[in-house]
């Protein structure tokens with residue numbers, strides 16, 4: 001049979017366009033909510049968080065995966081911006097740096113109100129509302145990017161339930177329990193490679209309080225970056241579904257940042273969500289990767305955990321290598337076209353784009369109960385590294401917070417009592 005090659009080429013081009021057109025049609029109604037973007041970290045490292053200088057203009061920002069025209073071209077309608085501070089700030093200035101990253105996200109919303117609206121809930125609250133009461137669905141209707149704060153790394157709360165609650169009030173709606181280091185209360189993924197020692201066997205007693213308090217407040221528990229034991233402990237303990245904001249499937253690429261199949265089954269049982277990371281090293285376990293291999297991860301998670309468990313967590317501006325075809329945030333429609341080519345239904349695609357995240361977010365909001373008493377029990381003093389901190393409030397270490405004068409006075413009293421002076 002002799003069919004001209006050009007006819008096949010024409011069919012291929014036409015079908016390609018058809019899936020791409022279909023992707024755009026779907027995304028006009030259901031834009032993507034991405035689980036993790038590190039633009040705020042880039043704003044710190046490139047401009048020391050000065051948004052008003054010429055080069056920091058987000059409309060023309062160059063050399064980043066993310067800017068306003070690219071977000072528009074990619075049909076991004078919701079973004080968890082990462083308030084990230086590295087592990088070397090742990091036990092030092094982690095809290096201050098986290099506050100500064102939350103501030104830069106909120107200033108993005110102030111400076112570009114036509115593009116971004118900072119939101120803290122899933123709903124479609126009607127105007128007039130203070131900006132922070134606007135929800136994701138309302139932002140969709142207004143054609144703006146619903147901007148949410150995700151704090152990446154439990155070290156950002158400095159082992160304090162008070163800091164956790166305050167970050168919630170400042171807009172934090174997910175907390176990744178660890179970054180790539182243990183906290184005094186949760187173990188990170190490097191425990192599974194043998195590079196770090198297991199210290200909390202998943203979650204310590206205080207770590208369990210953190211999870212309970214997150215449930216009570218309505219903060220999504222994020223298990224990207226944690227050890228498998230921590231994943232399982234949090235999935236069992238949490239009364240609300242959880243997310244992996246930027247993790248892929250372990251059985252396709254044996255990297256410990258990825259999610260193994262037995263955990264994917266727990267994700268299915270709990271109505272939780274895995275937002276697939278596009279970083280080449282987690283997609284193909286090599287330096288190079290393709291858009292099609294990212295779609296393989298989405299297919300795999302759908303097969304093991306169900307279509308309701310799939311989302312996108314690109315990790316744009318947080319990674320150095322991205323797949324061919326997914327070079328920046330403008331490329332999401334090409335990934336959606338690939339899913340349609342693989343016969344994902346429209347409902348499954350809308351789920352992966354936004355509806356699965358909205359379902360989890362609404363469940364987290366429903367479980368939250370601000371009338372319940374807050375968790376109060378502090379972490380034991382012995383579990384804190386004390387070299388850079390005061391220990392006010394801990395009776396176990398009274399001498400650490402006494403003034404030298406007071407210390408001398410009490411020593412004098414004791415010695416006088418003993419008749420030695």
Ligand SMILES: [Zn+2]
Nearest residue numbers: 152225246318
């Ligand atoms: Zn990360």
